[in-house]
Amino acid sequence: MDITARIERSLHTALAPGATPPLLNLAMQHAVFPGGARVRPRLCLAAAEACGGDDPALAEAAAAAIELMHCASLVHDDMPCFDDAATRRGRLSVHRAFGEPLALLAGDALIVLAFQTVLRAPIRHPERLAEIMRIVADSVGTPTGIVAGQAWECETHVDVSAYHRAKTAALFAGASMAGAAAAGGPIEEWRAVGERLGEAYQVADDIGDAISAAEEMGKPVGQDAALGRPSAVRELGLRGAVARLEALADAAAAAVPPCRGRAGLGALIREGARRLLPKTLPAGAM
Amino acid sequence: MDITARIERSLHTALAPGATPPLLNLAMQHAVFPGGARVRPRLCLAAAEACGGDDPALAEAAAAAIELMHCASLVHDDMPCFDDAATRRGRLSVHRAFGEPLALLAGDALIVLAFQTVLRAPIRHPERLAEIMRIVADSVGTPTGIVAGQAWECETHVDVSAYHRAKTAALFAGASMAGAAAAGGPIEEWRAVGERLGEAYQVADDIGDAISAAEEMGKPVGQDAALGRPSAVRELGLRGAVARLEALADAAAAAVPPCRGRAGLGALIREGARRLLPKTLPAGAM
Numbered sequence: 001m002d003i004t005a006r007i008e009r010s011l012h013t014a015l016a017p018g019a020t021p022p023l024l025n026l027a028m029q030h031a032v033f034p035g036g037a038r039v040r041p042r043l044c045l046a047a048a049e050a051c052g053g054d055d056p057a058l059a060e061a062a063a064a065a066i067e068l069m070h071c072a073s074l075v076h077d078d079m080p081c082f083d084d085a086a087t088r089r090g091r092l093s094v095h096r097a098f099g100e101p102l103a104l105l106a107g108d109a110l111i112v113l114a115f116q117t118v119l120r121a122p123i124r125h126p127e128r129l130a131e132i133m134r135i136v137a138d139s140v141g142t143p144t145g146i147v148a149g150q151a152w153e154c155e156t157h158v159d160v161s162a163y164h165r166a167k168t169a170a171l172f173a174g175a176s177m178a179g180a181a182a183a184g185g186p187i188e189e190w191r192a193v194g195e196r197l198g199e200a201y202q203v204a205d206d207i208g209d210a211i212s213a214a215e216e217m218g219k220p221v222g223q224d225a226a227l228g229r230p231s232a233v234r235e236l237g238l239r240g241a242v243a244r245l246e247a248l249a250d251a252a253a254a255a256v257p258p259c260r261g262r263a264g265l266g267a268l269i270r271e272g273a274r275r276l277l278p279k280t281l282p283a284g285a286m
Numbered sequence: 287m288d289i290t291a292r293i294e295r296s297l298h299t300a301l302a303p304g305a306t307p308p309l310l311n312l313a314m315q316h317a318v319f320p321g322g323a324r325v326r327p328r329l330c331l332a333a334a335e336a337c338g339g340d341d342p343a344l345a346e347a348a349a350a351a352i353e354l355m356h357c358a359s360l361v362h363d364d365m366p367c368f369d370d371a372a373t374r375r376g377r378l379s380v381h382r383a384f385g386e387p388l389a390l391l392a393g394d395a396l397i398v399l400a401f402q403t404v405l406r407a408p409i410r411h412p413e414r415l416a417e418i419m420r421i422v423a424d425s426v427g428t429p430t431g432i433v434a435g436q437a438w439e440c441e442t443h444v445d446v447s448a449y450h451r452a453k454t455a456a457l458f459a460g461a462s463m464a465g466a467a468a469a470g471g472p473i474e475e476w477r478a479v480g481e482r483l484g485e486a487y488q489v490a491d492d493i494g495d496a497i498s499a500a501e502e503m504g505k506p507v508g509q510d511a512a513l514g515r516p517s518a519v520r521e522l523g524l525r526g527a528v529a530r531l532e533a534l535a536d537a538a539a540a541a542v543p544p545c546r547g548r549a550g551l552g553a554l555i556r557e558g559a560r561r562l563l564p565k566t567l568p569a570g571a572m
Contacts, residue, residue: 018428018429019429019430019448020428020429020434020437021434021437021438021440021441022441023437023440023441024428024433024434024437024440025428028428072394076390076391076394079390081385081386081387081390082387082390099367099440100367101367101368101436101439101440102437102440104362104365104367104368104390105362105433105436105437105440107394108358108362108393108394108397108426108427108433109427109428109433109434109437111394111397111398112397112423112426112427112428112431112433113427113428115401115419115423115427116420116423116424116427116428119416119419119420119423126416129415129416130405130412130415130416133401133405133419134402134405137398137401137402137405138402140394140398141394141395141398141399141401141402142304142306142310142311142314142395142398142399142402143304143305143306144305145398147310147391147394147395147398148306148307148310148395150387150391151306151307151309151310151388151391151395152307153387154307154309154310154385154387154388154391155307155308155309162305
């Protein structure tokens with residue numbers, strides 16, 4: 001089974017309706033399906049495979065947990081008190097489709113479901129559970145996870161480097177480390193792979209925000225400028241930002257620790273980062 | 287160290303500022319301190335003690351996790367899209383004191399912190415971790431935790447018994463089961479203790495909502511009638527509701543499984559339930 005099918009299957013298993021209040025389940029499904037590029041769970045599974053992949057069910061649960069956390073953050077970030085986004089991935093955002101109460105609850109339930117997904121997995125190596133849960137939790141919560149990253153936007157004195165690391169890179173770092181942990185690999189050694197890739201992704205997002213048409217992104221664009229957020233394009237110009245993205249992808253590939261799948265993974269990372277660039281990039285920007 | 291001091295100490299440890307964005311940390315602290323009656327963590331520690339209490343640090347972490355989940359739910363429930371409550375425990379609610387974005391993030395961060403608290407505990411019995419995490423997660427998330435309970439309020443066809451069980455009783459059940467699990471005791475056998483106590487607490491809340499002055503509750507009252515929610519007082523009358531509360535406390539005490547501290551815990555439960563009644567209960571209601 002290919003990597004995309006494995007990710008979608010574990011997400012569908014996690015979101016099976018069961019006894020969940022029906023509208024809550026639909027709101028959660030709306031937040032998760034259809035997905036975006038699933039970059040984080042792909043990275044998680046790729047890291048697990050590169051480390052030997054001896055417990056696929058655990059790696060899939062970890063990958064699903066990371067993606068559920070990502071989807072939860074999108075639901076809450078889209079709400080009126082943050083971005084007030086009407087659309088996401090080309091459809092209504094969760095709060096526009098289901099109302100604010102269910103959007104708030106769907107985000108909460110997805111955060112908890114991420115942990116439940118790891119805890120419910122039919123796994124061979126239960127002794128790896130706690131480490132995976134710790135990685136997932138720390139990449140989302142305080143002091144340095146994506147929730148903390150979002151909270152830096154509410155401070156008057158912002159630690160810009162902490163902001164960037166937490167807002168996006170933390171969950172990418174969590175993805176690579178959780179994948180390694182799921183396969184019994186080294187953990188800290190995988191942090192830089194995810195962090196560099198997360199930084200690359202943030203730069204790609206800044207580029208997309210600056211130049212894409214709303215139709216292509218499927219969400220409102222030009223938000224960074226409108227909200228006065230830091231942006232790689234404003235700092236480096238468009239050509240500089242594209243060069244920065246490629247340098248970060250190279251750094252991510254170079255950071256892959258010695259393992260069976262090192263060469264293949266490096267190529268995958270460089271290729272994946274390039275695909276993050278908007279299709280409408282003006283000639284001469286690369 | 288007495289039970290109150292142990293609970294407050296573990297909550298303070300969990301909420302140490304560290305590198306967390308300062309306003310986010312303050313918003314989280316505001317949600318947790320000063321506390322209410324800490325009924326759930328008290329139940330958790332009491333269950334652990336009754337089961338032999340051989341891992342106090344793990345029991346304290348479990349108790350703190352349960353209370354952090356409770357506080358997170360209060361923060362999100364108070365937000366404008368739900369109760370729009372201006373006050374809580376006699377002070378401004380979190381969103382009134384810190385704004386909606388930080389209230390939303392503080393709730394999210396508290397949910398994650400609950401798991402982190404269990405994962406960070408300096409414990410003697412790591413093999414009990416997964417079970418505790420599972421209990422905590424299931425009492426909060428889908429399909430039958432407090433988030434699902436809240437979500438039943440958004441459905442047109444409500445399963446009233448599932449609603450009641452999830453909305454309040456689930457986290458009480460989680461408290462008693464997590465306490466037992468922390469001490470290596472039987473787990474399912476403790477569910478009914480928490481469930482009956484949770485139902486008693488819900489009845490006490492209905493009584494308080496129906497008759498208390500806003501000053502005593504420290505939060506807006508009469509919400510059940512205003513929002514058309516089910517209420518034991520509307521179903522049974524005031525006298526009937528008080529009798530129901532006492533019957534539930536008796537049932538909770540009777541449900542305590544055979545263990546060292548069974549008699550003392552039963553008395554504690556009955557006494558605790560009686561203290562849930564508003565001080566201004568009209569003469570003749572008991």
